[in-house]
Amino acid sequence: MRKINALLTGAALVAVLPACGEEAPDAASEPSQRQDSAKLTTLHGEGEFTDYRPGTQASAIRYDKKLVPSGAEAEVTLTADSSGVRVELEVSGLLPNREYGAHVHVKECGPTGDDAGPHFQHEEDPKQPSVDPKYANPENEIWLDFTTDDEGEAEVTSAVKFTLGDRVPGSVVLHEHHTGTEEGEAGTAGGRIACITLVKQ
Numbered sequence: 001m002r003k004i005n006a007l008l009t010g011a012a013l014v015a016v017l018p019a020c021g022e023e024a025p026d027a028a029s030e031p032s033q034r035q036d037s038a039k040l041t042t043l044h045g046e047g048e049f050t051d052y053r054p055g056t057q058a059s060a061i062r063y064d065k066k067l068v069p070s071g072a073e074a075e076v077t078l079t080a081d082s083s084g085v086r087v088e089l090e091v092s093g094l095l096p097n098r099e100y101g102a103h104v105h106v107k108e109c110g111p112t113g114d115d116a117g118p119h120f121q122h123e124e125d126p127k128q129p130s131v132d133p134k135y136a137n138p139e140n141e142i143w144l145d146f147t148t149d150d151e152g153e154a155e156v157t158s159a160v161k162f163t164l165g166d167r168v169p170g171s172v173v174l175h176e177h178h179t180g181t182e183e184g185e186a187g188t189a190g191g192r193i194a195c196i197t198l199v200k201q
Protein backbone atom coordinates (compact mmCIF):
# COMPACT_ATOMS: atom_id res chain seq x y z
CA MET A 1 0.00 0.00 0.00
CA ARG A 2 2.80 2.36 0.96
CA LYS A 3 4.61 1.55 -2.27
CA ILE A 4 1.54 2.38 -4.34
CA ASN A 5 1.19 5.70 -2.57
CA ALA A 6 4.82 6.53 -3.23
CA LEU A 7 4.39 5.69 -6.90
CA LEU A 8 1.26 7.79 -7.18
CA THR A 9 2.98 10.74 -5.50
CA GLY A 10 5.90 10.38 -7.88
CA ALA A 11 3.59 10.32 -10.87
CA ALA A 12 1.69 13.36 -9.64
CA LEU A 13 4.94 15.28 -9.18
CA VAL A 14 6.09 14.50 -12.69
CA ALA A 15 2.74 15.64 -14.03
CA VAL A 16 2.87 18.91 -12.08
CA LEU A 17 6.51 19.85 -12.69
CA PRO A 18 6.29 21.00 -16.35
CA ALA A 19 3.39 23.31 -15.46
CA CYS A 20 5.45 24.87 -12.62
CA GLY A 21 8.28 25.51 -15.04
CA GLU A 22 5.95 27.42 -17.34
CA GLU A 23 4.43 29.49 -14.54
CA ALA A 24 7.72 30.52 -12.97
CA PRO A 25 8.69 33.36 -15.38
CA ASP A 26 5.31 35.10 -14.92
CA ALA A 27 5.50 34.97 -11.14
CA ALA A 28 9.05 36.29 -11.19
CA SER A 29 8.10 39.24 -13.42
CA GLU A 30 5.60 40.55 -10.85
CA PRO A 31 7.59 40.82 -7.64
CA SER A 32 5.82 43.96 -6.37
CA GLN A 33 2.42 42.31 -6.52
CA ARG A 34 3.70 39.32 -4.61
CA GLN A 35 5.19 41.47 -1.87
CA ASP A 36 1.92 43.38 -1.39
CA SER A 37 -0.07 40.24 -0.78
CA ALA A 38 2.46 38.83 1.69
CA LYS A 39 2.43 40.78 4.94
CA LEU A 40 5.72 39.66 6.41
CA THR A 41 6.27 39.35 10.14
CA THR A 42 9.67 38.42 11.49
CA LEU A 43 10.35 37.51 15.11
CA HIS A 44 13.75 36.73 16.54
CA GLY A 45 15.28 35.57 19.79
CA GLU A 46 18.76 34.52 20.73
CA GLY A 47 21.19 34.28 23.61
CA GLU A 48 23.07 32.21 26.13
CA PHE A 49 20.68 30.61 28.61
CA THR A 50 20.91 32.22 32.04
CA ASP A 51 19.06 31.59 35.27
CA TYR A 52 16.24 34.06 35.89
CA ARG A 53 17.29 37.12 37.87
CA PRO A 54 14.66 39.58 39.08
CA GLY A 55 14.87 42.97 37.44
CA THR A 56 16.81 41.78 34.40
CA GLN A 57 15.39 41.09 30.97
CA ALA A 58 17.06 37.95 29.66
CA SER A 59 16.14 36.76 26.18
CA ALA A 60 17.04 33.13 26.98
CA ILE A 61 16.23 31.69 30.41
CA ARG A 62 16.84 28.19 31.74
CA TYR A 63 14.83 26.44 34.44
CA ASP A 64 16.81 23.17 34.55
CA LYS A 65 20.58 23.33 35.06
CA LYS A 66 21.09 19.63 34.39
CA LEU A 67 19.41 19.48 30.98
CA VAL A 68 20.57 22.97 29.99
CA PRO A 69 24.23 23.24 31.08
CA SER A 70 25.95 26.60 31.55
CA GLY A 71 27.11 28.00 28.23
CA ALA A 72 24.20 26.53 26.24
CA GLU A 73 22.84 28.88 23.58
CA ALA A 74 19.88 29.12 21.24
CA GLU A 75 18.70 31.20 18.31
CA VAL A 76 15.18 31.32 16.89
CA THR A 77 13.92 33.02 13.75
CA LEU A 78 10.20 33.05 12.92
CA THR A 79 8.93 34.37 9.62
CA ALA A 80 5.23 34.59 8.84
CA ASP A 81 3.34 35.73 5.78
CA SER A 82 0.10 34.93 3.97
CA SER A 83 1.35 31.48 3.01
CA GLY A 84 2.22 30.29 6.51
CA VAL A 85 4.73 30.37 9.33
CA ARG A 86 8.28 29.07 9.29
CA VAL A 87 10.42 28.74 12.42
CA GLU A 88 14.10 27.87 12.65
CA LEU A 89 15.69 26.85 15.95
CA GLU A 90 19.40 26.36 16.48
CA VAL A 91 20.85 25.17 19.80
CA SER A 92 24.33 24.42 21.13
CA GLY A 93 25.84 23.37 24.42
CA LEU A 94 22.99 21.03 25.38
CA LEU A 95 23.49 17.40 26.46
CA PRO A 96 24.82 15.30 23.55
CA ASN A 97 22.70 12.71 21.69
CA ARG A 98 19.56 13.55 23.60
CA GLU A 99 15.92 14.11 22.61
CA TYR A 100 14.44 17.47 23.57
CA GLY A 101 10.96 18.82 22.95
CA ALA A 102 10.27 22.37 21.79
CA HIS A 103 7.22 24.43 20.77
CA VAL A 104 6.16 27.97 20.04
CA HIS A 105 4.24 29.36 23.05
CA VAL A 106 1.81 32.25 23.44
CA LYS A 107 3.56 34.52 25.96
CA GLU A 108 7.11 35.68 26.56
CA CYS A 109 9.43 34.00 29.04
CA GLY A 110 9.26 34.82 32.75
CA PRO A 111 10.57 33.70 36.14
CA THR A 112 9.04 30.21 35.74
CA GLY A 113 8.39 27.96 32.76
CA ASP A 114 4.63 28.40 33.20
CA ASP A 115 4.89 32.10 32.41
CA ALA A 116 5.18 31.37 28.68
CA GLY A 117 1.53 30.26 28.72
CA PRO A 118 0.06 27.56 26.47
CA HIS A 119 1.20 26.49 23.03
CA PHE A 120 0.42 28.87 20.21
CA GLN A 121 -2.56 27.20 18.47
CA HIS A 122 -4.08 28.32 15.18
CA GLU A 123 -7.48 26.98 16.18
CA GLU A 124 -7.59 27.36 19.95
CA ASP A 125 -8.77 24.42 22.04
CA PRO A 126 -11.59 25.66 24.31
CA LYS A 127 -10.28 23.22 26.92
CA GLN A 128 -6.86 24.21 28.31
CA PRO A 129 -4.34 22.76 28.92
CA SER A 130 -4.92 21.27 25.50
CA VAL A 131 -4.15 17.54 25.27
CA ASP A 132 -6.68 16.74 22.54
CA PRO A 133 -4.88 15.60 19.36
CA LYS A 134 -7.54 17.48 17.35
CA TYR A 135 -5.93 20.76 18.52
CA ALA A 136 -2.57 19.65 19.97
CA ASN A 137 -0.89 18.52 16.77
CA PRO A 138 2.00 19.80 14.64
CA GLU A 139 -0.34 21.28 12.00
CA ASN A 140 -2.30 23.42 14.50
CA GLU A 141 0.70 24.21 16.73
CA ILE A 142 4.36 24.75 15.92
CA TRP A 143 6.55 21.89 17.15
CA LEU A 144 10.33 22.01 17.04
CA ASP A 145 11.39 18.73 18.67
CA PHE A 146 15.05 17.88 18.04
CA THR A 147 17.79 15.41 18.93
CA THR A 148 21.24 16.80 19.69
CA ASP A 149 24.38 15.47 18.00
CA ASP A 150 27.64 14.35 19.65
CA GLU A 151 28.45 18.00 20.37
CA GLY A 152 25.09 18.85 21.94
CA GLU A 153 24.06 20.86 18.91
CA ALA A 154 20.92 20.72 16.78
CA GLU A 155 19.11 22.64 14.06
CA VAL A 156 15.42 22.21 13.33
CA THR A 157 12.93 23.93 11.05
CA SER A 158 9.15 23.74 11.24
CA ALA A 159 6.76 25.11 8.64
CA VAL A 160 2.99 25.30 9.06
CA LYS A 161 0.35 26.47 6.60
CA PHE A 162 -1.72 28.65 8.94
CA THR A 163 -1.32 32.42 9.22
CA LEU A 164 -0.78 34.32 12.47
CA GLY A 165 -3.72 36.69 12.06
CA ASP A 166 -3.56 39.49 14.63
CA ARG A 167 -1.77 37.37 17.20
CA VAL A 168 1.98 37.22 17.68
CA PRO A 169 3.59 34.35 19.60
CA GLY A 170 5.85 35.23 22.54
CA SER A 171 8.43 32.49 22.91
CA VAL A 172 9.89 29.09 22.15
CA VAL A 173 9.99 26.73 25.14
CA LEU A 174 12.34 23.75 25.42
CA HIS A 175 10.98 20.65 27.15
CA GLU A 176 12.35 17.51 28.84
CA HIS A 177 11.55 15.10 26.01
CA HIS A 178 9.89 14.73 22.61
CA THR A 179 6.22 15.61 22.23
CA GLY A 180 3.41 13.09 22.74
CA THR A 181 0.69 12.59 20.16
CA GLU A 182 -1.77 10.23 21.88
CA GLU A 183 -5.17 11.27 23.26
CA GLY A 184 -4.69 12.78 26.73
CA GLU A 185 -0.98 13.48 26.28
CA ALA A 186 -0.92 15.14 22.88
CA GLY A 187 1.31 18.20 22.87
CA THR A 188 2.94 17.37 26.20
CA ALA A 189 6.71 16.97 26.38
CA GLY A 190 7.52 16.95 30.09
CA GLY A 191 8.74 19.87 32.17
CA ARG A 192 9.68 23.27 30.77
CA ILE A 193 13.47 23.45 30.97
CA ALA A 194 14.28 26.66 29.10
CA CYS A 195 12.65 29.52 27.18
CA ILE A 196 13.62 31.98 24.45
CA THR A 197 11.63 35.21 24.14
CA LEU A 198 10.68 36.29 20.61
CA VAL A 199 10.93 39.95 19.69
CA LYS A 200 9.57 41.67 16.56
CA GLN A 201 12.26 42.58 14.06
Ligand SMILES: [Cu+2]
Binds near residue numbers: 102105119175189
Ligand atom coordinates in the same frame (compact mmCIF):
# COMPACT_ATOMS: atom_id res chain seq x y z
CU1 LIG B 1 5.74 23.55 24.86
